[in-house]
Amino acid sequence: LAKTTQPISMDSYEGQEVNITCSHNNIATNDYITWYQQFPSQGPRFIIQGYKTKVTNEVASLFIPADRKSSTLSLPRVSLSDTAVYYCLVGERGGGADGLTFGKGTHLIIQP
Amino acid sequence: DSGVTQTPKHLITATGQRVTLRCSPRSGDLSVYWYQQSLDQGLQFLIQYYNGEERAKGNILERFSAQQFPDLHSELNLSSLELGDSALYFCASSPTSEGVYNEQFFGPGTRLTVL
Numbered sequence: 001l002a003k004t005t006q007p008i009s010m011d012s013y014e015g016q017e018v019n020i021t022c023s024h025n026n027i028a029t030n031d032y033i034t035w036y037q038q039f040p041s042q043g044p045r046f047i048i049q050g051y052k053t054k055v056t057n058e059v060a061s062l063f064i065p066a067d068r069k070s071s072t073l074s075l076p077r078v079s080l081s082d083t084a085v086y087y088c089l090v091g092e093r094g095g096g097a098d099g100l101t102f103g104k105g106t107h108l109i110i111q112p
Numbered sequence: 113d114s115g116v117t118q119t120p121k122h123l124i125t126a127t128g129q130r131v132t133l134r135c136s137p138r139s140g141d142l143s144v145y146w147y148q149q150s151l152d153q154g155l156q157f158l159i160q161y162y163n164g165e166e167r168a169k170g171n172i173l174e175r176f177s178a179q180q181f182p183d184l185h186s187e188l189n190l191s192s193l194e195l196g197d198s199a200l201y202f203c204a205s206s207p208t209s210e211g212v213y214n215e216q217f218f219g220p221g222t223r224l225t226v227l
Contacts, residue, residue: 032213043114043202043218044155087155091213100170100213102147102155 004088009107018075020106022088025069030092033064033071036102038085044102047086048073075108083110115139116219118203124225130191133222137184137205143167144186145206145216146178150199161186162209190224198226 005023012018024033032051036044048055050062050071061074075082087105115138125131137144146158148171157170161180172178175193180186190197200223204216 034213034215038155041200041221041223043116043204043221044216045114045218046215049215089213093214100157100168102157104154 004090004103006086006088006103006106008104009109011109011111012078013111014079015077018078018082018108018110020073020075020086020088020108021070022073022090023070024088024090027068027090028092031068031090032093033062033068034089034091035060035062035073036087036089036105038087038105044087078108078110080110080112082108084108114217114219116203116205116217118201118219118222120222121220122223122225124227125193126227127193127195129193129226130189131193131224133188133190133201133203133224135186135188135203135205135219137186137203138217141205141207141217142184143206143209144180144184145204146172146186146188147202147204147218148199149202149221150196155202158188160209167209193226195226198224200224 034049035047038044048062055062063072085105087102117136119134142163145160149155158172160168164180175191178188200221202221204218206216
């Protein structure tokens with residue numbers, strides 16, 4: 001299981017682009033990188049998943065360099081409603097759940 | 113709304129008691145996952161069931177047990193409750209057994225308070 005490291009908290013302002021980086025130095029060949037978002041007292045919500053290079057959907061972009069030892073979740077033009085905890089997960093999609101933990105994630109605070 | 117339902121929403125009980133949390137997955141999803149979220153431990157995976165069978169186990173205490181029924185709903189049983197078991201308990205579901213590192217759909221959670 002690839003261990004991940006991400007900042008405990010970040011803050012930004014409405015309208016800005018926010019980048020949250022996750023480090024996963026011992027990522028394995030078959031591992032994917034998945035990001036979830038969680039609002040207070042709600043269950044996490046899947047945001048995006050990628051394997052290499054760049055993935056984009058209607059919510060975010062995920063940038064993964066060639067060595068795959070880190071990844072960056074990019075949220076364009078954030079609003080107050082993007083204040084949430086963001087979790088980075090790394091693992092094999094068909095693999096087991098041994099040791100799976102979402103950890104404490106990155107608490108993103110957006111200010112007006 | 114993810115389509116996953118959990119009952120009850122809140123539960124307050126005393127130490128030493130036993131409780132049962134219930135989860136109904138999204139229609140068609142065969143996998144159910146249980147998680148515990150506390151302030152100091154973050155979101156911890158407990159156990160996964162796939163089509164009625166235990167598929168994966170995480171940091172689940174021996175006092176806790178779960179099962180998935182033929183209609184695919186799942187129950188998490190917590191016994192001999194301690195103050196430290198107070199937490200939010202989430203259920204999630206996915207269509208296949210491969211949802212652990214793929215997309216899971218989380219329910220609204222059950223907040224358990226042990227007094």
